[in-house]
Amino acid sequence: MKPSIEQLESLLALKRYERPEEGYWQDFLGEFHHRQRQQAVANTGIAGLWNRVTSWFADVRPSGWAYGAGLAYATATIALFVIPRGTEVENQPAAPVNYQVVPSPAEPVEQLEQLDLSPETQGSVGEQVF
Numbered sequence: 001m002k003p004s005i006e007q008l009e010s011l012l013a014l015k016r017y018e019r020p021e022e023g024y025w026q027d028f029l030g031e032f033h034h035r036q037r038q039q040a041v042a043n044t045g046i047a048g049l050w051n052r053v054t055s056w057f058a059d060v061r062p063s064g065w066a067y068g069a070g071l072a073y074a075t076a077t078i079a080l081f082v083i084p085r086g087t088e089v090e091n092q093p094a095a096p097v098n099y100q101v102v103p104s105p106a107e108p109v110e111q112l113e114q115l116d117l118s119p120e121t122q123g124s125v126g127e128q129v130f
Helices: 005-016 024-042 045-059 062-082 108-114
Strands: none
């Protein structure tokens, strides 16, 4: 049943003069601060750390778990490729270096003379003439 406007007005007029007893707000404020201090003390130390960690894990959504698992998988894969394995490398015995320059079998000028650069052969090998 929905109250009428007259009923609401009479109820508000009746409640207008009601006041809490003397010292109510001071007691309320004292209790509030006392609860805040108790909660702050409970959040310190190992028990407080445990409460924060469990509440954090409880607040993580399933998509967060999926992102975390993907990130862990990527990190493990990168670590597998980046971290060097414990393989031993055998040192080869040192060999003397030969500093002699060996001449090429054909002279570059002879190679250029063998090329046919005449205008009739242009474009026959796929070149384009512009």
